[in-house]
Amino acid sequence: MSEGEVHRDPGLQPERTRLAWRRTTLSATVVAVLAGKSALHGGPSPTGVVVCALYGALWLTFLAVAHGRIRTLTSATAAAPPVLAATLCAVALAVCGAVLVL
Amino acid sequence: MIDFVQNVRLWFAPREIAEEGRTPDYRFSLANERTFLAWLRTALALIGGGFAVDQFLPDLRWGWRVGLALALLAAGVLCSLRAVNHWVRCERAMRRGDDLPVSRFPALLSLAVAVVAVAMVVVVLVRGNG
Numbered sequence: 001m002s003e004g005e006v007h008r009d010p011g012l013q014p015e016r017t018r019l020a021w022r023r024t025t026l027s028a029t030v031v032a033v034l035a036g037k038s039a040l041h042g043g044p045s046p047t048g049v050v051v052c053a054l055y056g057a058l059w060l061t062f063l064a065v066a067h068g069r070i071r072t073l074t075s076a077t078a079a080a081p082p083v084l085a086a087t088l089c090a091v092a093l094a095v096c097g098a099v100l101v102l
Numbered sequence: 103m104i105d106f107v108q109n110v111r112l113w114f115a116p117r118e119i120a121e122e123g124r125t126p127d128y129r130f131s132l133a134n135e136r137t138f139l140a141w142l143r144t145a146l147a148l149i150g151g152g153f154a155v156d157q158f159l160p161d162l163r164w165g166w167r168v169g170l171a172l173a174l175l176a177a178g179v180l181c182s183l184r185a186v187n188h189w190v191r192c193e194r195a196m197r198r199g200d201d202l203p204v205s206r207f208p209a210l211l212s213l214a215v216a217v218v219a220v221a222m223v224v225v226v227l228v229r230g231n232g
Contacts, residue, residue, distance in 0.1 A: 017132045020139040027146040034153040041157060080116035081135045083186045086142060090182040094149045094175045101156050101171045 014073045021066045028089065032059035035097055051100060055093065062089040112190045119190065123197030134192045141185035144211075149178035177214065 032055050039051040065085045072079045112119055125131075152174035159167055184207050191203040 013129045013132045017136055017139075020136040024139045024143050024146070027143045027150070031146050031150040031153065034150050034157070038153050038157045080120065081138070083116065083135075083138055083189050084113050086139075087182045087186045090142060090145050090149060091179050093146075094152070094179045094182075097149065097153055097156075098172055098175045101152075101168055101175070 018070050018073055021070055024086070025063060025066045028059060028062045028093075031090075031093055032056070035093060038097070039100060051096060054096060058089050058092050058096075062086065065089065109187055109190050109194075112194070113186050116190075119193050119197065122194065123199065126196040130196055131193070134189060134196070137192070138185050138189040141188065142182055145178045145182035145185060147178075148174050148181055152178060177211070181211065 035055045036052045039048045039055065041048075065082050069082055152171045155162075155167065155174060156171040159170075162170075188203070188205065188207075194200075195202050
């Protein structure tokens, strides 16, 4: 790989990665909405509202993680992507859902 | 097994990965990150499927509905944990200059999805006739 190639590709890779984070945030939004709907299924109950708020908090956490990553993508410093935080949000959504289903 | 424990430890300490080997071309690191995100989206789709089954199939018997929903949710959890593990393995392999890790997971996941799809076709056909 020559220097010229690097310069011809200045923004594309961070751009694609940024969009991948955006797509993933969108998927997380769909899941959070579905989860909230199933929590409030059959009328709002105190438990349902609390669980719904929990889903909202998880979604906001994911949003913050993705946004933080997108900001470090455009800066020059090489930081490790927050893979574990993003994964834990997805796992927490699933675990809450499993508890609710049972 | 020891390697797996080591990888799990690195999930929590991504900075330590950077201490090993040479930093690869940043484009490869970003590609690895996008692969991770694609797997995470797959996991989120499975989790969303679990919620959808629970919600939109009220006519299904309780056991089937809960079983299918829990199976999808569990598959989503497995897929997302595997996503982070695979990211760590690829990152380490690139830093050491090793071959990228191979994995049976995609084949297993596709087989599971195919089996569920075939089962649904059978269910629909049986219901349509009966």
